[in-house]
Amino acid sequence: MSELSDLQSRLTNTMETQDLWPADSPWVRRAAENAPRHTFATDRVWDWDGDTYAPVDQARDSARWASLVYGGVYDSTITQVTEGLPTSSLSCEAVVADMLDSLVLEPGHTTLELGTATGRNAALLATRAGPGRVTSVEVDPQLAAAARTNLSLAMADVEVVVGAGELGVPGAGPFDRVMATYAVEVVPWAWVEQTRPGGRLVTPWGRLGHVALTVAPDGCSATGWMQGLATFMPARGTDQGKIWEQVRGDEAPDAEGAFGRTLEPLHRDANVLFALRVILPDIRIRTEADQGVTAWVHDGNSSWATIIAPQTGQAVAYQGGPRRLVTELEEAWQAWETHGAPGLYEFGMTRTPEEQYIWSNDPDTGPKWSTDAPALKTAEQHGATQ
Known part of the structure; x- marks a missing residue:
């Protein structure tokens, strides 16, 4: 375990050296340190070997597993592969921090997350928003169950709902903040409807960057600026073409x-x-x-x-x-x-x-x-x- 703690410290220090911890949101670093990546990682992660994604099991190769969980600041950790394509991950630390900063999350904010995955990002959100303030939607029932376990062990009070992310949580909200962890080409209108007027919505767009939108006072539109560059997985079931x-x-x-x-x-x-x-x-x-x-x-x-x-x-x-x-x-x-x-x-x-x-x-x-x-x-x- 000390090896994993050392790797976590190295990643944290590299983030600091490269000035990647958001100065306007100092809570992000504290939350990340209290929710180490390895405590949310799956026992099997995946690595690209040049031809395909190959499994790396913690029990068989703990050193390589640890190196994939704690890669560079811009390295994500693939935690699920479906039909040869990555379908879930622990996002890279730099992008996690940047997106949380973009959300402008405050204590007490009701928050909707789309894409629970391992549950780590939901845990970070709950650290800031507070107990019972975060609802997370996951389309994969097995991922949702595993995330609930991870969140419980981390003592993070988050409600995990199984459902289609593009629908949000029908009948719920409006939320003060909405955050997606996967890329969409078109922001589902349900996300805007479930964000209160003046609320903020952060989502990856087009697998190349992320945007922060503010919902208009009349709730009839959402507008905002691009926040950064990164490559994101698309929504489950998206036709990615040839x-x-x-x-x-x-x-x-x-x-x-x-x-x-x-x-x-x-x-x-x-x-x-x-x-x-x-x-x-x-x-x-x-x-x-x-x-x-x-x-x-x-x-x-x-x-x-x-x-x-x-x-x-x-x-x-x-x-x-x-x-x-x-x-x-x-x-x-x-x-x-x-x-x-x-x-x-x-x-x-x-x-x-x-x-x-x-x-x-x-x-x-x-x-x-x-x-x-x-x-x-x-x-x-x-x-x-x-």
Whole structure:
């Protein structure tokens, strides 16, 4: 046990060294220290071996198990794999702290959590909100049962409800705070309805970042700013589309040409990647730097592109499928620059009963992008003022 305590201390100190404990929410660090990751971890965790997720059992390999539970500040711990894909985890410490800070949680706040998983985040919420103030929803009955056990051992007074997260808790609320631990493309309207006017809702969006929304006084909309970058698991049962290899297939490219931009910003600058995710919501981009930069782009369906940019010389793009993704990428990149190249924290979201859109700089006058558009789609195309 001393080894686990040492690993916990190392993670805590690394968070401090990297200035990742939120200064405005000092309670987060205290809560995390009092709810160690290993006390909520499953006996079996999972590690990617290059081809698949392989199980690592505490009883058989305690050292490796411990290293996965206490990885780096940005390393999550996979606690469940279903049909070859991760479906539950202990989120990485840095993102846990950042999202809790974004929630602006105060003692006494009634709080709804969507996605109980192991129960650790619910325990952290309860430390701040107080006994009997946190309700957590988990779709998987086995996970819910295990979380109840974990929470009981941690003496955290949390109600765990088995149900579909997108529904919240029908008939309950309104809650002062609502927090999701999994990614959604569109914020379920039930979450907004179950948050009191003036209340705050924090959720991952699109598996790439998280947003904090404040519900309007009339309860008819929720608006707020992006809070940070991270990759999140999607809601259980989400169709994640095809992976790169399936989209690429074995066919030769049907188009080849020069790519007029350097790929370095796409690889190094998260602001560029996030902006392209906003403007091209269905496009997935992965980059790698090795003697230059390579980008793999696809739509999860039938169109793909590979862009190879050597350290010197012209970048070349190869693509296939019905869409010309390279052109879409170049146009989206240009659109972002035309609107002043806003950074991550200059983007925000608005959700109404009818629609959801991302905006930059100002929710009323800034450019807007629909979150379900298959290609470039700004508010100007809807007849709104830019």
